[in-house]
Amino acid sequence: MIPLQQVLVLSALLFSLGVYGVLARRNAVLIIMSVELMLNAVNINFxxxxxxLAPNKVVGLVFAIFVIVVAAAEAGLALAIILRVYRNERTANVDEVDLLKW
Amino acid sequence: MEVLFGVFAALAFIAALRLVFATNSVQTTLAPLLVLLLAGLVFVVLSHEFTDTISSLHAPQVVFYMVGGLALAGGMGVVFANDLVHAALFLIMTLLMTAGVFVLVSAEFLGLVQILLYGGAVSILIIFALMLTRARETQALRLNGPQWPFALVTGGGLGAVLILMVGRVDAWKGLTDTTYKTINDIGNALFDTYALPFEIASLVLIVALVGAIVIARAEETPELPAGQAEQR
Incomplete structure (x- = not known):
């Protein structure tokens, strides 16, 4: 019913919004949110x-499940790291955490 | 015409959302209201242009435009909102609307997984992270770094390239979904053909989450007596 191209355009727009968010935001949690947006767009594509395109196979759907699993693991780990950084540095802004900047 | 239709719908959605999250100041309440009125007015004026388009639309397609427009509005909210918590709420909206898209392209199992995992778990995790980092109290005046114009060029350029490429592939034109894969098929594939990757994925998940607990765990507080600290 729905043409494939419209779905692809939706996911392309969501992905570029996520790219903008990752590059522009300062707060680490907002960056994680933008990453989730990009992972979501990728899932829509899958x-x-x-x-x-593959009417007889379920490979794409299974792969999308794996993407969701990895995204959940990534979100949990990243938020734990953000928490630890906040506890050590008293900030969650990525441009203020410059310990490795020389 | 469909594009105009979508743009008006998206504008109206954004205006309505802005109204919901409006603060007390006059211009933040009135401006979205004006945009909403303007979008409605333009739609009414041009509605005779749309009659052919509207009558040729199927119901799933109309629902797809609504759900997709809401997903895009939520995505814009995530990256353009001036408040961290509003951005998180917009993200939840986008994730749930994505579940709607999955259901519309007849992958309803993935839609359910999306609601359970993203709408439930990940969004709660993100809101907790916002709370624990005291995001609202220590919120900076600028949520965007000074590099944001370059980010806008990068994101916009990437979006333009992707959409142009989608339009150029002839093999994708006119394709519509005809298959209906049941939950049975996915379950059989997961536990038969893809059993090993499935188990490895569960291993990855548990290692990552145990690692998250280890990283986020509070350090031993010096106030405690030495014996108690060792017992923990």
């Missing part, structure tokens, strides 16, 4: 291609 599922759209799985449903439209």
């Amino acid at each position: 599922i759209a291609f799985a449903v439209y």
Whole structure:
């Protein structure tokens, strides 16, 4: 019913919004949110291609499940690191955490 | 015409959302209201242009425009909002609307997984992180770094290139989804063909989450007596 291209355009727009967010934001949690946005766009792409281009296979759907799992693990780990950085540095802004900057 | 339709819908959605999150000042309340009125007015004036388009639309397609427009509005909210908590709420909206997109392209199991994992777990995790880093109290005046114009050029350029490429691939034109993969099929594939990757994924998840607990765990507080600190 829905043309494939419209789904792809939606995911492309979401992905570029996520890229903008990752590059522009200062707060680490906001950067994680933008990364989630990009992972979501990738998932839309996987599922759209799985449903439209490979009608007899479920590989794309299974891969999308793996992407969701890895995204959940990544979010948990990244937020733990942000918490630890906040506790040590009293800030969650990535431009103020410059211990490795020479 | 569909593009105009979508733009008006997205504008109206954004204006409505801005109204919901409006602060007390006059211009932040009135400006979205004006945009909403303007979008409605333009839509009414041009509605005779749309009649052919509207009558040719199928119901799933209309729902897709609404859900996709809301997802895009939420995505814009995440990257353009001036408040961390509003950005988190916009993210939840985008994630749930993405679940709607999954259901619309007949992958309803993924839609359910999306609601459970993203709408439930990940969004709660993010809101907790905002709370524990005292994001609202210590919120900087600028949420964007000085590099944001370059980020805008990069993101906009990437989006333009991707959309142009989507339009150029002839093999994707006119494709519509016809297959209907049941939860049975996915379950069989997961526990039969992809059993090993599935187990490895669960291992990755547990290692990552145990690691997260170890990293985020509070250090031994010096106030405690030595014996108690060792017992923990």
